[in-house]
Amino acid sequence: MATRFIFLSFCLLFSSTLTISNAKIFPTFPSSRITPEKLSSLISSSKDSQGLYKTKYHTQILDHFNYNPQSYQTFQQRYLINDTHWGGSKNNAPIFVYTGNEGDIEWFAQNTGFMYDVAPKFKALLVFIEHRYYGKSMPYGGNKEIAYKNASTTGYLSSTQALADYASLIIDLKKNLTATDSPVVVFGGSYGGMLAAWFRLKYPHVAIGALASSAPILNFDNIVSPYSFSNIITQDFRSVSENCYKVIKGSWKQIEETAKKPGGLEKLQKAFRISIDDPKTGNDVFAKLYGAASVYYNYSGTAKCFDLNGDSDPHGLSEWGWQACTEMIMLTGGDNKDSIFEESEEDYDARARYCKEAYGVDPRPNWITTEFGGHKIGLVLKRFASNIIFFNGLRDPWSGGGVLKNISKTVLALVEKEGAHHVDLRFSTKEDPQWLKDVRRREVEIIGKWISQYFQDLAQ
């Protein structure tokens, strides 16, 4: 656990270095240290894809929300299916759907072991749906270059379109399986967890409940403190080693001052290269940062160099930039004086300028809360929502934007001090600590209640 967690933090650190250091050396997306999924990639234990699922494609409508002729276009949406334990449509056996994140669905399907682990108990059909504009679910005939060419083609990439894809695919699949009465439960982690929770709120007639793991749905529109993200990272570091915290905190000034001096950039690059050549000799921060980045960028052990702009992202997450520039305005870049990073304010205007330049769009920072809510969430969901589990591990910097309090008898927060980014959804292992086993047991119990309630209602 401890090593995983250090990697996790180092990765964050690494990308933060890129953010604070001169953008000319390491051009990177401003004020967005890391996408939610980049974090989780570091702590995942994946299963071989072989034999876990079958791959299918479904013809999906490009634009669910208007009748403008160009909206009638379609694309092939990929989904993965596992019916090994399904009890079948005659028994109205449940369907568990993973609402895909910002990346290749195979990667999520291989890492969401919880669903495979519980499938036998519920006799559930497992379905993992890929998010549009990621992996193989690329509009414009699967041509990624055209899909990401300009705002006219990328404009159909949004969370609302993705949710509508999931709803129409699920309804169509149930019809094909003659399983219209089978209850559907949606699952997701990180951005996928946000989608799962929102799906339950927007499509209660399609899903009877949602397990939203590490879903930072409150990380919008100043609902939570702009410092929460780095405060948690800082806390994580301090709990491991106060000394480590001090060394790293002290290093930013040094890096920045070096960079400002004549020849400083070259010196920094050289320092980087030295630690790259032999990470063991560079007994400095660079070497450690490099080692940490390797975990993510060189997980295959075959990378020749790391493309930190994201173009060679091994998990296909690089397209997040468009979403982060339109509606996913999750500000995590503020650092107060205790932060392990340099004290700074999030520069929203810089991000907006970047977005205009890179994508020709103006961000809509209030759209997510307009569409899905978030402000005074307890007050709202208490009277309106049901059957949602929000899991959060407090070591996860994204937990600052999570739902951490119980809202009602059926909108529940499971919070674990020791937990990391959606650990509950991973394959169970012998080394799992007791608290993690307990979390999963409670999740199974709660989902079991939703399903039996549904069958009772159906019988009436």
Ligand SMILES: *[C@@H]1O[C@H](CO)[C@@H](O)[C@H](O)[C@H]1NC(C)=O
């Ligand atoms: C489906 O999932 C089960 C575990 O729930 C696993 O044993 C099986 O190998 C998987 N594969 C396929 C193709 O159904």
Ligand SMILES: *[C@@H]1O[C@H](CO)[C@@H](O)[C@H](O)[C@H]1NC(C)=O
């Ligand atoms: C965007 O790219 C598409 C596909 O190449 C092209 O047809 C269209 O004219 C472009 N739109 C703009 C506004 O440049």
Ligand SMILES: *[C@@H]1O[C@H](CO)[C@@H](O)[C@H](O)[C@H]1NC(C)=O
């Ligand atoms: C349902 O069946 C039709 C006809 O075979 C097919 O075109 C469609 O893609 C299927 N739906 C799903 C979700 O696979």
Ligand SMILES: *[C@@H]1O[C@H](CO)[C@@H](O)[C@H](O)[C@H]1NC(C)=O
């Ligand atoms: C990636 O890992 C392999 C195996 O450990 C190593 O030989 C290679 O140099 C690494 N690539 C980079 C860019 O560090």
Ligand SMILES: *[C@@H]1O[C@H](CO)[C@@H](O)[C@H](O)[C@H]1NC(C)=O
């Ligand atoms: C919410 O309620 C559940 C079930 O009663 C309980 O297990 C859990 O600890 C509560 N969560 C919080 C954050 O108090």
